[in-house]
Amino acid sequence: MCSLVLPPWRPLPLAASPSLPSTHPLPPSSACHVPTRARTPPRRAAAVPRVRAAAPDAHDAAALMVSRAEAGDFAEARSIWAQLLHSSAAPYLAAAAPRLLPAYARLGRPDEILLAARELSARDPSAARALYPLAVSCLGAAGELARMEDAVLDMGRLGLHVGAATGDAFLRAYAAAGTVPQMEAAYRRHKSTGLLISRGAIRAMASAYIARQKYYRLGAFVSDAGLRRRRDVGNLLWNLYLLSFAANFKMKSLQRAFLEMVAAGFLPDITTFNIRAAAFSTMCMFWDLHLTADHMRRDGVAPDLVTHGCFVDAYLERRLARNLTFAFDKLDGNAEPIVATDGIVFEAFGKGGFQASSEALLEATAGKRRWTYYKLLGVYLRKQHRRNQVFWNY
Numbered sequence: 001m002c003s004l005v006l007p008p009w010r011p012l013p014l015a016a017s018p019s020l021p022s023t024h025p026l027p028p029s030s031a032c033h034v035p036t037r038a039r040t041p042p043r044r045a046a047a048v049p050r051v052r053a054a055a056p057d058a059h060d061a062a063a064l065m066v067s068r069a070e071a072g073d074f075a076e077a078r079s080i081w082a083q084l085l086h087s088s089a090a091p092y093l094a095a096a097a098p099r100l101l102p103a104y105a106r107l108g109r110p111d112e113i114l115l116a117a118r119e120l121s122a123r124d125p126s127a128a129r130a131l132y133p134l135a136v137s138c139l140g141a142a143g144e145l146a147r148m149e150d151a152v153l154d155m156g157r158l159g160l161h162v163g164a165a166t167g168d169a170f171l172r173a174y175a176a177a178g179t180v181p182q183m184e185a186a187y188r189r190h191k192s193t194g195l196l197i198s199r200g201a202i203r204a205m206a207s208a209y210i211a212r213q214k215y216y217r218l219g220a221f222v223s224d225a226g227l228r229r230r231r232d233v234g235n236l237l238w239n240l241y242l243l244s245f246a247a248n249f250k251m252k253s254l255q256r257a258f259l260e261m262v263a264a265g266f267l268p269d270i271t272t273f274n275i276r277a278a279a280f281s282t283m284c285m286f287w288d289l290h291l292t293a294d295h296m297r298r299d300g301v302a303p304d305l306v307t308h309g310c311f312v313d314a315y316l317e318r319r320l321a322r323n324l325t326f327a328f329d330k331l332d333g334n335a336e337p338i339v340a341t342d343g344i345v346f347e348a349f350g351k352g353g354f355q356a357s358s359e360a361l362l363e364a365t366a367g368k369r370r371w372t373y374y375k376l377l378g379v380y381l382r383k384q385h386r387r388n389q390v391f392w393n394y
Helices: 026-040 043-070 074-085 093-108 110-123 125-141 147-157 162-177 178-191 199-211 216-226 234-246 251-263 270-282 286-299 307-318 322-329 343-351 351-365 373-387
Strands: none
Touching: 026 093, 026 286, 043 074, 074 093, 074 110, 093 125, 110 125, 110 147, 110 270, 125 147, 125 162, 125 343, 147 162, 162 178, 162 199, 162 343, 178 216, 178 286, 178 351, 199 216, 199 234, 199 343, 216 234, 234 343, 270 286, 270 343, 286 307, 286 322, 307 322, 307 351, 307 373, 322 373, 351 373
16 A cells, blocks of 8 residues: 655656757856756745645545445555554544544444554544543443443543543443443442433433333432432433332322422423323223323323323223213314323333324324324224124135
């Protein structure tokens, strides 16, 4: 491979001109002076082309390195990296790192991520402040927890501060790829730094607890994360707290937690009401379902497809489909169906039959027909009726 740094610029030699007869020969002094001036270019003219030509070549080489890495040609990308690293074009590597390191993580080369961070930080210490948080994020996204820990230790040795974004990526990685004890240990380390846990990290840890059905630990976690103190993520924490009781069908604790939420000054939203409705629907607690609908109407919270689905599933479970029109009148069944509930509720309860069927129908007929909850109910009831029929094939 050719070198990426251009050699010093030299002028091309002048072509020898054919000898022609001259009737006026130059004096000897002039003949000696003119070729010397033509062969020796000024020093300023030699320096300008070198500066203008080196920068675009280094930039193009860095872009080529990234494209080779994204294509899976790691040997070529590594070769270009080494040449740029040991030249004056090393700053171009720091600019290419936001594309290069995620490509290594996506293609399963975590060793290259940590090696690149160490080599470039040794060559350019000022680049380490932005490079190591990127390396931690990429290694965490790839599930490389051991190498992510090595990157964090390198940050400590270099005296770099672990910021909120790095701590957030650290927690997300353990929530996605670690065990519950490892995730909780990472949370304690994050809390000891004095950083507030972000909304995304709260959701990631809650999903990890729900996936393993650790609802008691979920409630303890959200209580410790600032349940009654933080207003910026207050409704999220309270909804997760209610979900920790509703998913275990601890109905008295659920009701008590709901009253505590209202007493603390937090306003219930559609997700709050649907967490309660999902638990009441599963337990076929019709009185509490109707009280939930009345409370939503009083607070001005419009019911969505999930709310209607809770009523439909509970009524069909008890074979009371004829009474559904009474419930839909209270829920505004003529409205256009929407889903406004936080998706983390479905991770705990799943989707009911009416909701799943209606979402599939809405997706199949997107924009072709105006649907209401009553129309979706009619289609779903016909489908349930046909499912219970026996068709003889003679």
